[in-house]
Amino acid sequence: MPPNNFPDSIIDTLSIDCLIFGFKDGELDILLVKHAEGISKDRWALPGGWIQYNESIDDAANRLLHSLTGVSNIYLEQLRAFGHVDRYPANRVITIAYYALVNADNYSLNPGFTASDVQWFKIHDIPKLPYDHNEILYFGYMHLKQKVMNEPIGFNLLPKKFTLHQLQQLYEAILETSLDKPNFRRKLLNMNLLKPCNEKQEDVSHRAAQLYRFDKKMYDKLREKGFIFEL
Amino acid sequence: MPPNNFPDSIIDTLSIDCLIFGFKDGELDILLVKHAEGISKDRWALPGGWIQYNESIDDAANRLLHSLTGVSNIYLEQLRAFGHVDRYPANRVITIAYYALVNADNYSLNPGFTASDVQWFKIHDIPKLPYDHNEILYFGYMHLKQKVMNEPIGFNLLPKKFTLHQLQQLYEAILETSLDKPNFRRKLLNMNLLKPCNEKQEDVSHRAAQLYRFDKKMYDKLREKGFIFEL
DNA sequence: CCACTAATAGTCAATTTGACCATAATTTGT
DNA sequence: ACAAATTATGGTCAAATTGACTATTAGTGG
Numbered sequence: 001m002p003p004n005n006f007p008d009s010i011i012d013t014l015s016i017d018c019l020i021f022g023f024k025d026g027e028l029d030i031l032l033v034k035h036a037e038g039i040s041k042d043r044w045a046l047p048g049g050w051i052q053y054n055e056s057i058d059d060a061a062n063r064l065l066h067s068l069t070g071v072s073n074i075y076l077e078q079l080r081a082f083g084h085v086d087r088y089p090a091n092r093v094i095t096i097a098y099y100a101l102v103n104a105d106n107y108s109l110n111p112g113f114t115a116s117d118v119q120w121f122k123i124h125d126i127p128k129l130p131y132d133h134n135e136i137l138y139f140g141y142m143h144l145k146q147k148v149m150n151e152p153i154g155f156n157l158l159p160k161k162f163t164l165h166q167l168q169q170l171y172e173a174i175l176e177t178s179l180d181k182p183n184f185r186r187k188l189l190n191m192n193l194l195k196p197c198n199e200k201q202e203d204v205s206h207r208a209a210q211l212y213r214f215d216k217k218m219y220d221k222l223r224e225k226g227f228i229f230e231l
Numbered sequence: 232m233p234p235n236n237f238p239d240s241i242i243d244t245l246s247i248d249c250l251i252f253g254f255k256d257g258e259l260d261i262l263l264v265k266h267a268e269g270i271s272k273d274r275w276a277l278p279g280g281w282i283q284y285n286e287s288i289d290d291a292a293n294r295l296l297h298s299l300t301g302v303s304n305i306y307l308e309q310l311r312a313f314g315h316v317d318r319y320p321a322n323r324v325i326t327i328a329y330y331a332l333v334n335a336d337n338y339s340l341n342p343g344f345t346a347s348d349v350q351w352f353k354i355h356d357i358p359k360l361p362y363d364h365n366e367i368l369y370f371g372y373m374h375l376k377q378k379v380m381n382e383p384i385g386f387n388l389l390p391k392k393f394t395l396h397q398l399q400q401l402y403e404a405i406l407e408t409s410l411d412k413p414n415f416r417r418k419l420l421n422m423n424l425l426k427p428c429n430e431k432q433e434d435v436s437h438r439a440a441q442l443y444r445f446d447k448k449m450y451d452k453l454r455e456k457g458f459i460f461e462l
Numbered sequence: 463c464c465a466c467t468a469a470t471a472g473t474c475a476a477t478t479t480g481a482c483c484a485t486a487a488t489t490t491g492t
Numbered sequence: 493a494c495a496a497a498t499t500a501t502g503g504t505c506a507a508a509t510t511g512a513c514t515a516t517t518a519g520t521g522g
Contacts, residue, residue: 092284096314180511180512181468182470182472205520206468207468208519209468412500413502435489439487
């Protein structure tokens with residue numbers, strides 16, 4: 001497929017790195033893989049790979065994410081490209097970073113071909129990563145903080161059905177603040193983006209909370225009328 | 232400098248495209264160049280170029296912008312990478328798009344080596360551009376709309392000293408709405424981000440308005456205390 | 463049935479917003 | 493010199509939103 005003067009993949013020039021966010025036990029997590037080979041063997045790093053000649057960069061990111069988690073249809077967006085000259089030691093590699101929001105309950109992890117291990121790390125307990133991966137992580141986290149304030153994407157980190165308290169804990173974890181419970185409830189419910197399920201929480205040793213789901217159709221409708229999600 | 236198995240530049244694989252926003256006569260503008268050679272000869276397109284092997288992608292964007300406008304220290308940020316397989320007809324090219332905000336009064340334009348002409352186009356009067364440049368433009372414009380609501384970057388499109396009315400017109404042009412004048416004044420002034428100059432507007436056939444400048448130091452100080460710019 | 467925990471409901475003052483109206487300062491035409 | 497036009501700037505006021513709380517309710521576990 002590629003013309004004669006091109007390699008089979010755009011290998012060694014352009015890579016993809018994924019920032020995969022999860023949420024568990026009230027804390028924000030990042031998925032890291034332990035490299036089984038190459039320059040950074042035995043070190044934890046962001047999962048990534050090479051872009052093939054005949055796939056778009058979005059496809060490449062989805063392929064990598066799928067091979068790692070076994071799940072498709074995950075919330076995935078490009079963060080941006082990172083291209084310092086010396087970010088990769090062996091040769092010049094520019095990487096395009098993506099970030100994904102997943103509900104960690106939904107699947108089992110799979111180290112894939114080039115990794116020997118996969119593991120969730122708490123966002124505040126990340127080891128020193130190779131290359132500029134810590135910088136990418138920091139940038140992505142700041143981006144998420146910003147984004148979560150202005151778009152209803154946090155739901156992707158929760159199960160389909162969730163309680164208001166879970167949602168609040170999620171925002172508290174991401175934004176690193178504490179929020180007033182009654183005020184948080186009031187604000188979210190007044191947006192009309194949460195549709196109550198006919199179900200309640202189970203197996204809790206106190207009054208069971210109402211379960212809600214994010215009403216995407218309603219969100220689309222409201223947005224057409226000029227509604228802007230906020231906080 | 233590059234190892235033997237690499238071309239002098241990452242030419243033909245990775246390009247940079249710049250979305251340069253300007254503001255004039257109450258309208259938002261985009262700078263386009265007319266290609267003097269290559270596949271899209273004689274067509275208007277986003278200014279761009281190739282990334283050299285020994286410069287970072289940010290450096291490459293700055294270099295291109297400088298060669299086009301003759302000015303440095305322009306507000307310039309990466310938008311994102313665009314990488315559909317068939318976005319470029321001859322071969323596989325991934326482009327990293329940047330957007331810049333400039334005060335169009337400050338400099339003269341220079342078509343550079345590969346362009347035969349440079350010109351400002353009103354944002355609502357953009358011709359059909361080659362490749363995916365219209366898509367990049369649309370994405371960048373949406374990004375600017377979003378960004379301008381949450382960060383005080385609009386000032387980069389105005390002269391150092393400006394009136395509140397100019398600022399309002401700028402926001403109206405970007406956001407495509409009309410704003411209430413007294414309310415806009417009240418909101419902006421209450422933020423304490425505008426430092427009044429000891430000067431007034433000149434050569435206008437009505438009461439001259441106070442000139443203000445954006446107080447970046449104050450903004451940094453307020454942001455440390457948790458202030459978030461909005462609208 | 464009592465203690466505990468968290469859900470849910472409600473209060474209230476302070477602040478911010480949206481929709482206005484009023485006045486002040488200039489310039490231009492007569 | 494004065495009126496008309498034009499834009500800047502300064503207010504008002506009710507409605508909506510926010511922040512900081514208090515109160516009540518439902519369910520669990522001893």
